[in-house]
Amino acid sequence: MELTVGPNQFFWSAETWSAFYEGLADAPVDRVVLGELVCSKRLPFYQDRIPEALTALAKAGKEAVLTSLALVTLKRERKLTAELAEIGVTVEINDMTALAHLPKGVGFHVGPLVNVYNEGTLAWLASLGARRICLPPELPLASVESLARAGTGLGVAIEVWGHGRMPLAISGRCYHARLHKRTKDNCQFACEEDPDGLEVRTLEGRPFMAMNGVQTLSDSYACADYQVEALAAAGVSALRLSPQSHGFARLYQLYRERLDGTLPAGAIADEVRRTSPETRLSDGFLVGPSGVSWSAVPALP
Amino acid sequence: MVMEIVCPAGTPAALRAAVRAGAHTVYCGFNDETNARNFPGLNFDRSEMREGVDFAHAHGARVLVAINTFPRAGDQSIWHRAIDDAKLSGADAVILADAGLLDYAARTHPGLRLHLSVQAAAANADIINFYAGTFGVKRVVLPRVLSVPEIAAINAETDVETEVFVFGGLCVMAEGRCSLSSYATGLSPNMNGVCSPASHVKYHDNNGELDAKLGGFTIHRAAKDEPAPYPTLCKGCFSAGGQTGHLFEDPVSLNAEQLIPQLQKAGVRALKIEGRQRSKSYVAQVVRNFRAAVDALEAGRPLPEGMLARLSEGQAMTTGAYKKTWR
Incomplete structure (x- = not known):
């Protein structure tokens, strides 16, 4: 199985952003998706660095892919989405709007924020040129199996959310701005203080979600460690690792070794919990009763 | 043209009550997981749907069938059958969100009128026109992330009819994109x-x-x-x-009754009321009020004020994203 680094979901400084993508040049990953996914207001802070990062990653032998925005409403967001198709790099669509702008016959990838729940949608996207689909994190293993089978027949590689806080919702409203008694249009970039999202707790004090501007993420970090064999058996071609501000270099090493079979099931989870005891893990969307739950056992013995 | 009132019906009795109260159009779903109000005791079996459509048509009203969940991989036939049966029942349109279902409906039932569900969260003219060009979608229910000027801008760039929510439950997140x-x-x-x-x-x-x-x-x-x-x-x-x-949203519900004239100016064709889980008396009262409002607007009379206050007793109201400051 391959490793894909998904687009950074958070608002990082331009220096941090560049350092992160420079570091990926030597990483044992196959593919890097970059660009702005969550909020178009963040893009001007690092937009001029994207071409250089794309070139460096391509030179290092990685497949470099550009993401579309997750929710396109404003005129300038429509323009940004239209321009994506002209850059000459494979586009990962994360809002159907990008489909309206991609030239006919040009292959594209589909990100986890596009609703691909079934074979009909998969086949329709394949007919338009989809070559790779990262499934929505919400899907259970049974759906992953059906879709990977369908993808094989249509020449579409199927990817699954492997590690990181999961995107649970996107909104017109900015919750970071709301927390600071501001509106989205006058947000003053309240989200930049939280490089992995702001922890949201329930009334009994249990960590539950993470706030990231207009996006709401899971508090728990999805972790496919125990399900690698089941996903491989299903025909999944890649795991997606979602950027985080700390320990990412160690994380992709661990996943590479796990996929190569040199680490046993549970080794990644054990190390994450040892080095970062405050990190909660989940794989419940794949194999549990609810997304937040954690199996700690392989579905495939 | 008078704005169209689109009313919810969770039961055949609510459908009849809505039609009698003056609904131009009623939307409902089959009693299974194919619709986004899959609650125990709600919705229509196949014969109830046929009877409901007959009743509505006899009274000059239309029926839309919501098949607006995303089919489960391996079980798409349940959703396909729902579309086939909606067509057979004589429904005036189906409301779909899933691209695969739109593709199925367009290919299998070329004459069937397609509405794009709010669950598809089509939030700009580019994607709306793409759905129209690809599947022949005739109407889009706009997601609740847009302000009135943004809705007007969309209508200026598309021939697809737009329908917006004006009353009832309010999603804070982009619809169909929340887990x-x-x-x-x-x-x-x-x-x-x-x-x-x-x-x-x-x-x-x-x-x-x-x-x-x-x-x-x-x-x-x-x-x-x-x-x-x-x-x-x-x-x-x-x-x-x-x-x-309430970090995301207060426990409020949507009430955009006073924005109806602005929505009409923005080119909105139809006003949608949320609440298939509501009682038939609730539905009838909301319908009567909204019908009176659009009729008054059409006749050039002022809108009745605060007409729905009693129905929302104990619950705060918002105009949601229609006002830009909501964001």
Whole structure:
């Protein structure tokens, strides 16, 4: 199985952003998706660095892919989405709007924020040129199996959310701005203080979600460690690792070794919990009763 | 042209009540997971749907069938059958969200009128026109993330009719793109047609205060004499950054009645009322009020004021994203 680094979901400084993508040049990953996914207001802070990062990653032998925005409403967001198709790099669509702008016959990838729940949608996207689909994190293993089978027949590689806080919702409203008694249009970039999202707790004090501007993420970090064999058996071609501000270099090493079979099931989870005891893990969307739950056992013995 | 009032009906009795109260159009669903209000005791079996359509047509009203969840991989035939049966029942259109279903409907039933569900969250003219060009979609229900000027801008760039929500429950997140509910409970609007389901709600006496839990997470706490709202995730009470409160949205519902003239100017064709889970008397009263409002508008009379205040007693109202400051 391959490793894909998904687009950074958070608002990082331009220096941090560049350092992160420079570091990926030597990483044992196959593919890097970059660009702005969550909020178009963040893009001007690092937009001029994207071409250089794309070139460096391509030179290092990685497949470099550009993401579309997750929710396109404003005129300038429509323009940004239209321009994506002209850059000459494979586009990962994360809002159907990008489909309206991609030239006919040009292959594209589909990100986890596009609703691909079934074979009909998969086949329709394949007919338009989809070559790779990262499934929505919400899907259970049974759906992953059906879709990977369908993808094989249509020449579409199927990817699954492997590690990181999961995107649970996107909104017109900015919750970071709301927390600071501001509106989205006058947000003053309240989200930049939280490089992995702001922890949201329930009334009994249990960590539950993470706030990231207009996006709401899971508090728990999805972790496919125990399900690698089941996903491989299903025909999944890649795991997606979602950027985080700390320990990412160690994380992709661990996943590479796990996929190569040199680490046993549970080794990644054990190390994450040892080095970062405050990190909660989940794989419940794949194999549990609810997304937040954690199996700690392989579905495939 | 008078604006079209599109009313919910969770039961055949509610459909008849809505039609008698003056609904131009009623929307409803089959009693299974193919629709986004998949609640016990609600919705229509196949013969009820045929009778409902006949009744509505006999009274000059239209029926739209919502098949607006996302089919489960391996089980698409359940959703395909729902589209086939909606067509057979004589329904005037189906309301779909899933691209695969739109593709199926367009190929299998070329004469069937297609509406794009709010669950598809088509939030700009480019994607709306793309759906129209690809599947022949005739109407789009706009997601609740747009302001009135943004709706006007969309209408200026598309021939697809637009329908907007004006009353009832309010999604805070872009519709069809939220899995908060399945993260906490395993059941979601997209996959199961339910959000924050009652089967996962528990109330718990906490030293005289009433805790409301969803999937084991306490997301509301009420003092003894306070009303305890239903624990819907996005309207729950949480803590973050040293603050505790309704961080995503207050427990409010949408009421855009006073914006009807602006919505008409913005080119909106139809006004949608949420609430297939509501009683037939509620539906009838909301319909009567909104019908009176659009008729007054058409006749050049002022809108009746505060007409729905009584129906929303105990619940705060918002105009949501229609006003830009909501963001």
